[in-house]
Amino acid sequence: MFHNSAKILVAGAIAALIASSPVTAQQKLKIGFITTFSGPVGVIGKHMKDSVELALDHLGRKVGGLETEMIYGDDQFKPDVGLQVAEEMMKKDQVDLVSGIIWSNVMMAVVPAVTATGRIMLGTNAGPSPLAGSQCNALFVSTSWSNDQSPEAMGKFMQDQNINDVYVLAPNYQAGKDMVAGFKRYYKGRIVEEIYTKLGQQDYQAEITQLRAKNPKAIFAFYPGGMGVQFVKQYNQAGLRSQIPLYTVFTVDETTLPALKDDAIGQWEARFWSPDLKIPASQKYVADFRKKFGYTPSYYGAQSYDGIMLIDAAVRAVKGNVKDTKGMIAAMRKADFNSIRGKYSYNVNNLPIQNFYLLKGVKGSSGEVEMQIQKTIFENHKDSYFQDCKMKW
């Protein structure tokens, strides 16, 4: 809770600072936030934007004590449009920093353009592995994860359970391959078959038939968005829920649960955060989000909420002088704020070192199906690419 008195105090401090020092601390902060609003995946953009707005509410609409203007951009799920939106934000709207971005390919296109102008790029979802490793960037900071950390956690869990004979499915694109690679980094048991399906495929009955013929002990799958809704539904309709357990990453979450409901009961997921995480900052975020928007937030939103809070902490640390990007980055790397995931730290590549949990779809106390944390798989987990990052801090 950010009390009024505290706001006045901060405002007073800022005013005193401006009056007493010749430092040209600016009056207004402009933050660009890129996500996807149009098309079927626009639901993710909605989760992210609503969370940013909630963060601004919690900060009294002042990030780091500065009058704040948010400029939202729609990348339409296309890298070149994302880049155009970023250029527009920087050149036309003169934003101080750029944040957001759901997709790895959009991120890979936007990061070089933003950081080349000396601005900070604060990623709140996409975590392509090059940015964590060989192409790490001093001006790129993330509040999310490296793409394959969640499958690593799932691989670790399944390995620890001694689950053998796993059938692996993912869409045939880079993220799909990355997820399976992450899974295999920790899962060393037997893999019956690895299947890559067409991106955006609707019907998985053919694959499910093949799968059952091989009689595996478990399934590991990665099907984000609508693909996940379809796969999980069809898996249930084929009567497999009671036969072969389904372990997934980025497949069942609060953006797809409303479409799946009871079909998600018994579903296993791995993630760094879930709405039921027992952390005060998280509980406040979830409760206020539900109250304001009438639905349950997802990790996409949680990371974006954290992103604004991290900017807030950094702007405070440089006393409103947002042109001091070095100071801002140094402050961000301390992660000195009440994160929804609890206390965490930053690795050399500016990616969080954080916990990963095992989640299960269960009927909650309200009668709605929800993903609940079962156990901690990794504590303070580092991504697998930071050794390739040559940055020194």
Next chain:
Amino acid sequence: MTFGLVFEQLLNGVQFGVMLFLMAAGLTLVFGIMNLVNLAHGSLYMVGAYLAVAATAWTGNFALGAALGLAGALLVGMVVEVVALRTLYERDHLDQVLATFGLILFFNELVAIVWGRAALYTSLPAWLQGHVELFTGSRYPVYRGLVIVVGLLVAVALWYVVTRTRIGMLVRAGASNRTMVAALGVNIRLLYTVVFGFGAALAGLAGLMAGPIYAVQPGMGELILIQVFVVIVIGGIGSIRGALVGALVVGIVDTLGRAFLKPLLGSVISPPAAEAAGPALASMLIYLLMAVVLAVRPEGLFSSRGS
């Protein structure tokens, strides 16, 4: 690769083909009779799915919801025809493609405004949730069996209507010579509206049957639309028979390709190469098939024109 497995995959292919057929039948009729390229046919499929889901939630009854969804798709189709498409019949394909693309954008946003962008929840009544054992170890979902039965019934009914009734005669006549039909004093405007609405209802039927299997979300129509175009082009535009054959061929080829192409390739070339090429080739297979068919028969398998 046992016989049972191949049989089950064939069944999957037929089921997918039947869905494609319901879409293709309406599209090919509209094409053949009105000479209208309707990219927005997928939007009618989406509208059918959304209306059925909404009506099911409202009435609490699956069958009633489906019936209302079907009626809704019919109505929306006729309204679209009267408001937007009627003026386009005399235009070239180019204008039609542009205007109906505009309709796609409009409908996708409209459902997003009304129902939000997240996928909607759909469920099946208990009597459709089970599965049947075709042979030991197999479990075929009852609902998919129902889809096949409904699709084939529609095919038979369509065959009857088109070949044995007066309206079917007009439809056939309209497909081969529009001017002549109009000259014979048939109310061609009304015929067009009815046929378009009928096509929309078929697309809506496909959409509402897809609801419980697929994700009901904005843009769901475009995921199937391109495949439907492949179907009618392979089958020959304007031909219901062609639509049925094309749909089954595309459904089976796509399904078998996904299931067996990789292992087959693996036995010919090295497994790692098959690993890389298999999925890519499987997703290109139906387009390859279409290119081959058109290279050999530029008007498709059963063109209604000129034969």
Next chain:
Amino acid sequence: MGSRARVVFWSAAIVLLALLPPVVAALKEPFYLDLMRRVMIFAIAAISLNLILGYGGLVSFGHAAYLGIGGYAVGILAFYGVYSGWLQWPLAMGASALVALAIGAVSIRTSGIYFIMITLAFTQMLYFLGVSLEMFGGDDGMRIKTRSQFSGLVDLSDPVAFYYVVLVLMLASMYLVHRLVNSRFGMVLRAAKSNEARSRAIGFSPYLYRLAAFVIAGALCGLAGALLANHTAYITPDFMHWTRSGEIMFMVILGGIATGAGPLLGAAVLLVVESLLAGWTEHWQAILGPLLILSVIFFRRGLAGVLPGARDG
């Protein structure tokens, strides 16, 4: 009015476009330079499509394929450390021409809706091929770290220089298409569009003429692809997505088919309206959709049809 209006229109257009960089610099709005560069790149793609669609009557619904091939040619060469634009751009055009030859040889045998669909099918195949090119980023696409280099002659990382390169190439493309359609070759192409049987009767087989036009259009669009890859510094299979083909087609129709300035006007209006609407509401497609329909119903000759002098190139 005829030729005088034409001279006035084209002089005004060229002067305005040439003066844009100093104007945006004075207004401190460099973003509009980027937007206009993007518009002109898509205009080149639209100009190339206009050659076959507008003058040749070949409704290709797969023109984005060459945008992708041109882009990938630049990207793949850069991936292997070949940055020379002298090599990259001709190769982008050559590869696009070759693919257009293969696609055209099969497709031009069909007509009408079959032609629309077969060109779409080929582009879908190329799209899935791009998705499966794991080495070059697959579906994620690939960043191009170094833009094309021209022996120090022009520096494409300088936005103003790059803008003028695109402007010159766009004007050159317009001129090329203008000369082509008014040549003997163009006459045959246009005659075959209006009446195929008659042009056969007087002894021209349209097939080879159409194929040649198809290949030229492919090469030109490949150049647009090379420019687009340099513009975004990024390539993705999305360049070849079927909706991209649709967009280029709409630029041509919106601007006015078989007109000289149509492709540029169409590209400008579509991209600018899209950008304005997207900034205004997230439901911009609900507005753009009906706008497209209305423009088809009431705006039959396209934008060039209402501007004096813009109809002929």
